[in-house]
Amino acid sequence: MASTCRVVVLISGNGSNLQAIIDASQQKDYPARVVAVLSNKTEAYGLHRAQAAGIDTQIIEHSAYSDRITYDQALMQAIDHYQPDLVVLAGFMRILSDDFVQHYENRLLNIHPSLLPKYKGLHTHRRVLEAGDKQHGASVHFVTPSLDDGPLILQTAIEVRPDDTVASLAKRVHAVEHRIYPQAIRWFAEGRLHRKDNRTYLDNTELKPNAGT
Numbered sequence: 001m002a003s004t005c006r007v008v009v010l011i012s013g014n015g016s017n018l019q020a021i022i023d024a025s026q027q028k029d030y031p032a033r034v035v036a037v038l039s040n041k042t043e044a045y046g047l048h049r050a051q052a053a054g055i056d057t058q059i060i061e062h063s064a065y066s067d068r069i070t071y072d073q074a075l076m077q078a079i080d081h082y083q084p085d086l087v088v089l090a091g092f093m094r095i096l097s098d099d100f101v102q103h104y105e106n107r108l109l110n111i112h113p114s115l116l117p118k119y120k121g122l123h124t125h126r127r128v129l130e131a132g133d134k135q136h137g138a139s140v141h142f143v144t145p146s147l148d149d150g151p152l153i154l155q156t157a158i159e160v161r162p163d164d165t166v167a168s169l170a171k172r173v174h175a176v177e178h179r180i181y182p183q184a185i186r187w188f189a190e191g192r193l194h195r196k197d198n199r200t201y202l203d204n205t206e207l208k209p210n211a212g213t
């Protein structure tokens with residue numbers, strides 16, 4: 001990508017991943033910049049983070065729309081106004097329609113707080129503790145129509161300690177997320193990241209994210 005990669009970020013809440021992306025984008029050599037932050041929740045704290053960084057924000061509340069298709073169309077229209085090269089889901093707590101996912105095919109990323117394919121969906125930290133897993137972590141992936149199922153880009157593991165709680169795991173997983181999401185976005189913005197079918201490539205090498213590495 002020759003010029004700076006334009007990124008639209010979708011959030012629903014705190015926006016700590018958004019903050020990590022904003023912080024990265026303020027580094028001199030970072031090849032992407034956040035051009036807008038959209039939220040489906042008025043109270044999302046991430047909106048303040050965006051405003052503090054001088055980034056456009058928009059709230060599109062799902063309660064104002066009759067169904068998912070109509071909502072997603074409004075969302076796409078708002079996103080496309082900013083002509084993004086990349087759309088980033090950062091704690092956007094909605095299932096997206098197939099039309100939406102197809103519209104942004106190969107330029108739509110998500111971060112998930114687990115070592116996918118383990119623990120798709122919600123409450124990942126609690127489920128890891130209940131299962132007695134020794135490892136947990138976070139994954140960045142391309143978005144496909146099936147929930148938390150797209151081709152992986154980056155994955156980093158943490159050890160689960162005997163005294164861990166949902167809160168302590170969430171804290172350490174977040175720290176990992178804040179490293180790997182800006183990294184994946186950098187690769188994309190540098191034009192180095194590609195998806196073909198269900199595989200991802202960095203330059204021409206297939207990425208096979210491997211927990212623990």
Ligand code: GRF
Pocket residue numbers: 013014015016017018090091092111112113174177
């Ligand atoms: C993160 O754990 C992310 O993996 C998940 O939602 C959470 C969002 O956290 N998709 P934040 O709003 O970025 O702090």
